[in-house]
Amino acid sequence: xxxxxxxxxxxxxxxxxxxxxxxxxxxxxxxxxxxxxxxxxxxxxxxxxxxxxxxxxxxxxxxxxxxxxxxxxxxxxxxxxxxxxxxxxxxxxxxxxxxxxxxxxxxxxxxxxxxxxxxxxxxxxxxxxxxxxxxxxxxxxxxxxxxxxxxxxxxxxxxxxxxxxxxxxxxxxxxxxxxxxxxxxxxxxxxxxxxxxxxxxxxxxxxxxxxxxxxxxxxxxxxxxxxxxxxxxxxxxxxxxxxxxxxxxxxxxxxxxxxxxxxxxxxxxxxxxxxxxxxxxxxxxxxxxxxxxxxxxxxxxxxxxxxxxxxxxxxxxxxxxxxxxxxxxxxxxxxxxxxxxxxxxxxxxxxxxxxxxxxxxxxxxxxxxxxxxxxxxxxxxxxxxxxxxxxxxxxxxxxxxxxxxxxxxxxxxxxxxxxxxxxxxxxxxxxxxxxxxxxxxxxxxxxxxxxxxxxxxxxxxxxxxxxxxxxxxxxxxxxxxxxxxxxxxxxxxxxxxxxxxxxxxxxxxxxxxxxxxxxxxxxxxxxxxxxxxxxxxxxxxxxxxxxxxx
Amino acid sequence: xxxxxxxxxxxxxxxxxxxxxxxxxxxxxxxxxxxxxxxxxxxxxxxxxxxxxxxxxxxxxxxxxxxxxxxxxxxxxxxxxxxxxxxxxxxxxxxxxxxxxxxxxxxxxxxxxxxxxxxxxxxxxxxxxxxxxxxxxxxxxxxxxxxxxxxxxxxxxxxxxxxxxxxxxxxxxxxxxxxxxxxxxxxxxxxxxxxxxxxxxxxxxxxxxxxxxxxxxxxxxxxxxxxxxxxxxxxxxxxxxxxxxxxxxxxxxxxxxxxxxxxxxxxxxxxxxxxxxxxxxxxxxxxxxxxxxxxxxxxxxxxxxxxxxxxxxxxxxxxxxxxxxxxxxxxxxxxxxxxxxxxxxxxxxxxxxxxxxxxxxxxxxxxxxxxxxxxxxxxxxxxxxxxxxxxx
Numbered sequence: 001x002x003x004x005x006x007x008x009x010x011x012x013x014x015x016x017x018x019x020x021x022x023x024x025x026x027x028x029x030x031x032x033x034x035x036x037x038x039x040x041x042x043x044x045x046x047x048x049x050x051x052x053x054x055x056x057x058x059x060x061x062x063x064x065x066x067x068x069x070x071x072x073x074x075x076x077x078x079x080x081x082x083x084x085x086x087x088x089x090x091x092x093x094x095x096x097x098x099x100x101x102x103x104x105x106x107x108x109x110x111x112x113x114x115x116x117x118x119x120x121x122x123x124x125x126x127x128x129x130x131x132x133x134x135x136x137x138x139x140x141x142x143x144x145x146x147x148x149x150x151x152x153x154x155x156x157x158x159x160x161x162x163x164x165x166x167x168x169x170x171x172x173x174x175x176x177x178x179x180x181x182x183x184x185x186x187x188x189x190x191x192x193x194x195x196x197x198x199x200x201x202x203x204x205x206x207x208x209x210x211x212x213x214x215x216x217x218x219x220x221x222x223x224x225x226x227x228x229x230x231x232x233x234x235x236x237x238x239x240x241x242x243x244x245x246x247x248x249x250x251x252x253x254x255x256x257x258x259x260x261x262x263x264x265x266x267x268x269x270x271x272x273x274x275x276x277x278x279x280x281x282x283x284x285x286x287x288x289x290x291x292x293x294x295x296x297x298x299x300x301x302x303x304x305x306x307x308x309x310x311x312x313x314x315x316x317x318x319x320x321x322x323x324x325x326x327x328x329x330x331x332x333x334x335x336x337x338x339x340x341x342x343x344x345x346x347x348x349x350x351x352x353x354x355x356x357x358x359x360x361x362x363x364x365x366x367x368x369x370x371x372x373x374x375x376x377x378x379x380x381x382x383x384x385x386x387x388x389x390x391x392x393x394x395x396x397x398x399x400x401x402x403x404x405x406x407x408x409x410x411x412x413x414x415x416x417x418x419x420x421x422x423x424x425x426x427x428x429x430x431x432x433x434x435x436x437x438x439x440x441x442x443x444x445x446x447x448x449x450x451x452x453x454x455x456x457x458x459x460x461x462x463x464x465x466x467x468x469x470x471x472x473x474x475x476x477x478x479x480x481x482x483x484x485x486x487x488x489x490x491x492x493x494x495x496x497x498x499x500x501x502x503x504x505x506x507x508x509x510x511x512x513x514x515x516x517x518x519x520x521x522x523x524x525x526x527x528x529x530x531x532x533x534x535x536x537x538x539x540x541x542x543x544x545x546x547x548x549x550x
Numbered sequence: 551x552x553x554x555x556x557x558x559x560x561x562x563x564x565x566x567x568x569x570x571x572x573x574x575x576x577x578x579x580x581x582x583x584x585x586x587x588x589x590x591x592x593x594x595x596x597x598x599x600x601x602x603x604x605x606x607x608x609x610x611x612x613x614x615x616x617x618x619x620x621x622x623x624x625x626x627x628x629x630x631x632x633x634x635x636x637x638x639x640x641x642x643x644x645x646x647x648x649x650x651x652x653x654x655x656x657x658x659x660x661x662x663x664x665x666x667x668x669x670x671x672x673x674x675x676x677x678x679x680x681x682x683x684x685x686x687x688x689x690x691x692x693x694x695x696x697x698x699x700x701x702x703x704x705x706x707x708x709x710x711x712x713x714x715x716x717x718x719x720x721x722x723x724x725x726x727x728x729x730x731x732x733x734x735x736x737x738x739x740x741x742x743x744x745x746x747x748x749x750x751x752x753x754x755x756x757x758x759x760x761x762x763x764x765x766x767x768x769x770x771x772x773x774x775x776x777x778x779x780x781x782x783x784x785x786x787x788x789x790x791x792x793x794x795x796x797x798x799x800x801x802x803x804x805x806x807x808x809x810x811x812x813x814x815x816x817x818x819x820x821x822x823x824x825x826x827x828x829x830x831x832x833x834x835x836x837x838x839x840x841x842x843x844x845x846x847x848x849x850x851x852x853x854x855x856x857x858x859x860x861x862x863x864x865x866x867x868x869x870x871x872x873x874x875x876x877x878x879x880x881x882x883x884x885x886x887x888x889x890x891x892x893x894x895x896x897x898x899x900x901x902x903x904x905x906x907x908x909x910x911x912x913x914x915x916x917x918x919x920x921x922x923x924x925x926x927x928x929x930x931x932x933x934x935x936x937x938x939x940x941x942x
Contacts, residue, residue, distance in 0.1 A: 058937070058942075059937050059938045059941055059942030060937075060941055060942020061942075063942065064942075120826075124828055135808075135812075136808070136812070136823075136828075137808065137812035138812070216815040216816075217815065217819070220812060221755050221812055221813055221815060222755075222810075222811055222812055222813070222940065222941060222942070223941060223942045224755070224941075228815075232757070235643050235645040235646075235649065236645065236669070236757075237645060237648055237669055237670055237672075237673035238669045238673075238930065239930075319847060319848075320826075341622075396649070396653065399650070399653050400653045403653055403654050403655075403657055406657070406658075409660060483642075487639075487641070487646065488650070491607070491639070491650070491660035491661075492607055492609070492637065492639025492640075492660070493607075493660075495640075499640065500612070500640065502642055503611075503612030503613055503640035503641065503642050504612065504613060504615075504640075505613070505642075506611070506612075506613035506642045506643075506816070506818060507613030507614045507615065507818055508613075508614075508818045508821045508822060508825075508843075508848070509614070509615045509848065510822065510825065510848070512615050
C-alpha cells in the first residue's frame with residue numbers, strides 16, 4: 001500500500017518536473033523576442049526627447065506612415081477575402097479536394113521574386129506591357145505583389161483549420177434551413193474561420209508593415225515607405241541617424257500595436273455584420289461573386305509558371321533586350337560555374353531549416369499542450385512576438401547577447417536564432433487545428449486504458465498530423481528565408497542559399513539574380529509539395545468542440 | 551645532370567632578381583616619401599610567419615559577380631602563396647560590419663578585414679575601432695599612387711593609416727550614344743537631353759550615395775566649381791550657392807522618369823532599368839563598368855561612358871582591419887597581396903575593371919579627369935534640403 005502511494009507520488013513528481021521544465025522551455029523561446037528587442041533597442045548613445053523633434057519634422061513622415069499602415073491592413077484583408085472565396089469554391093469539389101499541392105510553387109517563390117517577376121512582366125518597358133500597366137514603383141504594385149503571395153498562405157491556413165472543422169455538417173444544416181450555398185459560407189463558415197486565422201492575419205500584416213526589400217523594389221519612394229526609412233536610419237552611422245533610428249523603431253512598434261488593434265476591430269465588425277445580415281435576412285449581393293474565384297488558382301498558377309520560365313531563361317543567359325532574340329544562345333555555363341559555390345549553402349540551408357522547423361513545430365505543440373492542460377490560452381499576439389516586433393532591432397539584441405556569451409559561431413546558434421520564427425509560424429498554423437481536435441477520441445482512448453501520454457501520441461498527434469506537416473513546411477520555408485539572423489548570428493561562418501541570394505540581389509546581374517531566386521525556391525517547393533501529399537494521406541478528424549468555442 | 555648544369559644559371563638568375571628588386575625598391579623609395587616596412591625586413595617576415603594557417607573573414611559587399619569572382623581568384627592565390635584561408639562574407643550593405651563592431655564593443659571580433667569608405671570609415675575612426683599604422687606596416691603600400699590620385703583622404707577624413715586604398719571610384723554615366731553624343735555633359739546639356747527624351751533620365755533617390763553624388767556634380771557645374779564648396783558650408787555660402795541647384799532641379803524633374811514622382815532605389819536598380827531600355831542613362835562609380843557590362847552583353851552595344859565637364863568626382867574604396875580582429879597579421883598579408891602588382895593588374899583587366907591604385911600600373915586612360923569630393927558638410931546639407939523639397 002505504502003509502496004503504491006510512493007510510486008504514485010514519485011510519478012506525480014516526475015510529471016511535475018516535466019511540466020515545469022516544459023513551461024520553462026516554452027517561456028525561454030517565447031521570451032527571446034522581448035529580450036532581443038529590449039537589448040537591441042536599448043539606447044546606445046544618450047537618446048533624448050529633443051531627438052524626437054527632427055524625427056517628427058522629417059518631410060513626408062505622416063504620408064509615409066499612412067501609406068505603410070494602409071498597405072499592411074488593406075493587402076492583408078484583401079488577401080483574406082480573396083482566399084476565403086477561393087477556399088469556398090474549392091472546398092466542396094471532389095476533384096480539387098487536395099488543392100494544397102497546387103499551392104506549393106506559389107508558396108515557394110520569395111516575396112521579392114514575385115515583385116521582380118511582376119514588374120518584369122507587366123510594368124513599363126516590359127514583356128506584356130499594356131498602357132497604363134503596373135507602375136514600376138507604387139502602392140498598387142506593392143499591394144498586388146503582397147496579395148499574390150499572401151492568398152496561397154491563407155489558403156494553406158484555411159485548409160489546415162478546415163480539416164478539423166465540421167464544415168460539411170454546417171453547410172448541410174444551413175441548406176436545410178433554406179439558405180443558399182454562398183450565404184451558408186458567409187454566415188456559418190466565415191466567422192469561425194476568421195477567428196481561427198487571426199494569427200495568420202497578424203503575421204501577414206506585420207510582415208507587410210516592416211518589409212524592406214520588396215518596398216525598396218516596387219514601393220513608392222516619394223515619400224518612401226516607413227520600413228525603408230527605419231532601415232536606412234538604422235544602417236547609417238552619420239551623425240544623428242542612430243537617434244532617428246531609435247525613435248523610428250519606437251514608432252514602428254506603435255504602428256504594429258495599431259495594426260493588431262485594427263485587425264481585432266475588423267474581426268469584431270465582421271462577426272457583427274455576418275450576424276446582422278444572417279438574422280435580418282437582407283440581400284447580400286457581395287457574396288454572390290464567389291464563382292469568379294474558381295479561376296484564381298489556375299490564373300495564379302499560370303503567372304507563377306511565367307515567372308519561373310522568365311527566371312529560368314534569364315539564368316540560361318537569355319536576354320530579352322538584346323538585338324537578336326535567339327534561343328540557341330542559351331547556355332548552362334552559369335549553372336556549371338556556380339554549382340561549386342551553391343551546393344554547400346544549399347546543404348546548410350537544408351540542415352538548418354530541417355532542425356529549426358522540427359524544433360519549432362515540437363515547441364509549438366508543447367506550448368499548446370501546456371496551455372490546454374492549464375485550461376487557459378494566452379493572448380495570440382504574445383506567441384507571435386517574433387513575427388510582430390521589428391526584426392532588425394530584435395536580432396541586433398540577440399547578436400549583442402550572443403557576443404556576450406562568447407559561444408562561437410556554429411550553426412547551432414543559427415538554428416536557435418531561427419527558432420522563435422519557426423515556432424511562431426508553427427504555432428499560428430497549429431493553434432486552430434489543435435483546439436478543434438475531437439475530445440471524445442481521447443476520452444475513448446482513456447477508457448481503453450491508454451495512459452495520457454499514449455493517448456496524446458496515438459490519438460491527438462495522429463489526428464493533427466496533416467496540420468503538423470503543413471506547419472513543418474511553413475516553418476521550414478520560414479527558416480530558409482531568414483537573412484538577417486543567419487548573417488548576424490553566423491558572422492559569415494555559415495552561408496545559406498538565402499545569404500547568397502540576398503547579397504546577389506543587390507547587384508545588377510540579372511542572370512545570376514534569377515539563378516539564385518530559383519535555387520532559393522527549390523527547398524521550400526519540395527517541403528510544401530511533400531507536405532501536401534502527406535497531409536492528404538493522413539486526413540484529420542472532422543468535428544469537435546469547435547462548435548461551442550465560438 | 552641537368553640540375554647541375556642549370557644550377558649556376560639559377561644562381562645568376564637569383565642574383566639578377568635580387569638586384570632588380572633592390573633597385574626597384576630604391577627607385578620607389580626615391581619617388582615616394584612613404585615610410586614603409588620593406589618586404590624582406592624581419593618584421594614583415596614575422597608577420598608572414600604568424601599569418602600562416604590563419605583564416606581571414608573579409609566583410610565585403612556581395613552583390614557584384616565581378617567582385618565575387620575576383621575574390622574567388624584572390625582566395626585561391628592567397629591560399630597557395632601564403633597558406634591563408636580568405637573567406638568572403640557577402641554583405642548587402644557596408645554598414646553591416648560597422649553595426650557588428652559596435653555590438654561587439656571591443657570584444658574579439660568576428661571580422662578580420664572589411665571593405666569600407668565614407669561615413670562608415672569616419673564613424674569607425676571616431677569610435678577608435680580600427681587598427682592603426684597600416685600604411686607603415688604593409689610593404690606594398692609604399693607603391694600607392696598618392697601623388698596622382700586623391701587617396702590620402704576619405705571624404706574629407708584623413709586616412710591616417712587606419713585604412714588602405716584598394717581601388718578607385720569615379721562618378722560617370724553609362725548612356726546611349728545616340729542621345730549623349732559628347733564625351734562630357736553639363737547641367738545644361740543634360741536638361742536639353744531630358745527635354746528631348748522625356749522619362750528616360752533619372753537618378754537614384756538621395757540619400758543613396760550615387761544619387762547624392764549626381765546632385766554634387768550638378769552643383770559643381772552650376773556654380774562653376776566655387777571654391778567654397780570644398781570648405782565647411784557657411785550659412786552665407788549655402789544661401790548663395792544652393793538655390794542654383796534647386797532651381798535647376800525644379801526645371802529638370804518634370805522631364806524625369808516617372809516625372810520625378812519616384813526614383814530608383816539604387817544604382818543597381820537604375821542599371822536594370824537601363825538594361826530594359828526604359829532609361830537612356832544609368833550612373834556608376836566604376837569608370838570601366840560600361841566596358842565590362844558590354845562585354846558580357848548586359849547592356850546594349852551602343853552604350854558609352856559620359857562624365858561631367860568639371861571632371862568626375864573621384865574617391866577611393868578601401869580596406870581596413872578592426873582593432874579587435876582575431877587574425878590581424880593574416881589580414882595585413884591579404885591587404886599586401888591586394889596591393890601587389892599582380893592583384894591590382896587582375897582587378898583592372900579582369901571582369902571587375904576597377905582602376906589600379908599603385909603607381910606602376912597607374913594609367914591615365916583607365917581613369918577620367920578627376921574632381922575632388924566636396925566638403926562633407928555639403929553632402930549632409932544637400933541630402934537634407936533635397937528631402938525637404940522633393941522627398942516628402
